[in-house]
Amino acid sequence: MAVACLDDGSYKAVANTCPHEMASLANGRVEKMWVSDGVGHLRAAEEKCVIICPWHNFEFDLETGRSPCEPDRLRIATYRAELEEDEVVVYV
Amino acid sequence: MVKIVNQETSIPHLAERAPVVDVDVHEELRSVKELVPYLGEPWRSRVEIADGWKGVDRFPYSYPQISGVAMAEAATADGAPAGSSYELMREQLLDAYGVELAVLVSAFHPTDMRVQPEFATALASAYNDWLLENWLDKDERLRGSVTVAAQDPWEAAREIDRVGGDPRMVQVVLPASSREVFARSFYHPIFEAAVRNGLVVAFHQSNVTETAVGLPDYYIEWHTAISQAWQSQLIGLVCHGVFDKYPELRVTMIESSWTWVPSTMWRLDHNYRSLRREVPWVKRMPSSYIREQVRFTTQPMEYPEDAEHLYRMFEMIGSDEFLLFSTDYPHWDFDSPQHVFPSTFPKDLRRQILSDNARNFYDF
Numbered sequence: 001m002a003v004a005c006l007d008d009g010s011y012k013a014v015a016n017t018c019p020h021e022m023a024s025l026a027n028g029r030v031e032k033m034w035v036s037d038g039v040g041h042l043r044a045a046e047e048k049c050v051i052i053c054p055w056h057n058f059e060f061d062l063e064t065g066r067s068p069c070e071p072d073r074l075r076i077a078t079y080r081a082e083l084e085e086d087e088v089v090v091y092v
Numbered sequence: 093m094v095k096i097v098n099q100e101t102s103i104p105h106l107a108e109r110a111p112v113v114d115v116d117v118h119e120e121l122r123s124v125k126e127l128v129p130y131l132g133e134p135w136r137s138r139v140e141i142a143d144g145w146k147g148v149d150r151f152p153y154s155y156p157q158i159s160g161v162a163m164a165e166a167a168t169a170d171g172a173p174a175g176s177s178y179e180l181m182r183e184q185l186l187d188a189y190g191v192e193l194a195v196l197v198s199a200f201h202p203t204d205m206r207v208q209p210e211f212a213t214a215l216a217s218a219y220n221d222w223l224l225e226n227w228l229d230k231d232e233r234l235r236g237s238v239t240v241a242a243q244d245p246w247e248a249a250r251e252i253d254r255v256g257g258d259p260r261m262v263q264v265v266l267p268a269s270s271r272e273v274f275a276r277s278f279y280h281p282i283f284e285a286a287v288r289n290g291l292v293v294a295f296h297q298s299n300v301t302e303t304a305v306g307l308p309d310y311y312i313e314w315h316t317a318i319s320q321a322w323q324s325q326l327i328g329l330v331c332h333g334v335f336d337k338y339p340e341l342r343v344t345m346i347e348s349s350w351t352w353v354p355s356t357m358w359r360l361d362h363n364y365r366s367l368r369r370e371v372p373w374v375k376r377m378p379s380s381y382i383r384e385q386v387r388f389t390t391q392p393m394e395y396p397e398d399a400e401h402l403y404r405m406f407e408m409i410g411s412d413e414f415l416l417f418s419t420d421y422p423h424w425d426f427d428s429p430q431h432v433f434p435s436t437f438p439k440d441l442r443r444q445i446l447s448d449n450a451r452n453f454y455d456f
Contacts, residue, residue, distance in 0.1 A: 020365075034368075034369040034372045035372050036371075036372040036373035038333075038337075038373060039277060039332060039333035039336070039337055039373045040277065040333075040373070041373070042372060056365070056366045057366040057367065057369075058365050058366060059368065059369070067365065068368060069364055069365045069368050069377060070365070070377060074365070
């Protein structure tokens with residue numbers, strides 16, 4: 001399991017294994033998802049974060065676990081994670 | 093000379109009398125001087141004068157084929173380019189094979205001119221008028237391609253608007269360039285004008301198309317490797333978001349060969365999974381745009397040792413609509429509609445490729 005702490009202090013938990021070649025997602029990076037309003041324009045989405053696999057850079061939406069490229073075909077499990085007092089609790 | 097007493101081929105022949113729509117037929121100017129009546133000044137004089145302009149870039153290779161670029165019977169006794177006679181085309185192609193519709197694809201590409209863009213634009217316009225008067229007016233079976241000078245995309249768009257409304261014009265033709273990616277936003281007025289006029293945009297090689305290593309020594313190297321030019325144009329159309337920006341756009345890759353399509357789709361899809369962040373304006377898997385908005389032509393057909401492998405390409409690409417029949421008349425590697433298909437292609441599929449796919453895509 002990979003647990004991410006976001007800028008707003010919230011936590012997200014996802015399965016740690018990339019479905020592509022089984023890399024550990026915890027070795028990757030969490031970032032705002034890059035989106036566009038038109039050709040040539042890039043914008044970091046405020047509302048969406050993705051975890052990027054350390055191998056091949058596949059992306060997964062931290063909220064849904066789905067790949068932005070193939071949301072119906074490629075996804076990882078997501079879990080509710082909460083900061084409770086001084087512990088991060090993941091509900092499975 | 094050796095006399096041929098028995099012609100045999102290992103390629104399976106199947107008698108066909110299905111309707112034929114041919115989407116790659118080449119009309120040719122006898123000489124650039126044929127454009128003189130269609131040019132205004134100052135360009136007319138520059139072509140008309142005795143030792144004036146000679147034409148767009150010439151093809152760099154000598155041809156090892158027995159009749160040069162022509163199929164032998166289409167070569168003319170007086171040395172005029174094959175494809176410059178409508179009467180011969182009618183006899184050898186339209187009537188001979190029962191072609192219901194033939195899309196003329198110009199081999200005249202002012203886009204390839206690296207100088208005098210206004211002259212290039214005037215030549216494109218003159219060529220279109222010449223095409224209408226000397227070809228499309230002569231035979232109801234003929235359809236035309238709008239020639240443009242893409243180096244000035246706004247002028248090219250104006251030309252598309254000028255002649256693209258003629259119902260016999262069915263596409264805009266661009267050279268499969270190895271110098272320039274036409275998907276760049278600079279060229280978008282051309283795609284926009286094509287969509288506005290309900291025209292397909294087609295890519296076909298030109299005299300200046302090169303390979304990934306430029307111009308290799310031998311014609312056989314060039315002829316084998318130039319598919320790279322169409323691949324680069326196609327990948328560009330996806331990655332520059334042209335299909336997203338113009339969802340009604342239809343593109344035909346003519347004479348590119350087509351057996352490379354599955355591997356290009358797989359590679360581009362895989363790279364999109366990894367590199368979407370660079371081009372987030374591309375909203376869907378690249379292969380889905382290709383499957384929905386792009387078509388390829390049969391000629392030059394390829395023949396793997398096991399013909400079943402060719403048939404499996406349809407499963408790999410995930411569509412039986414992507415392929416349109418073409419002869420490439422009058423060129424040396426002409427494919428016959430009666431004999432081109434391997435026996436592994438079911439009859440219904442052959443009929444679809446020979447006619448239905450083009451009719452649906454071009455809205456014939």
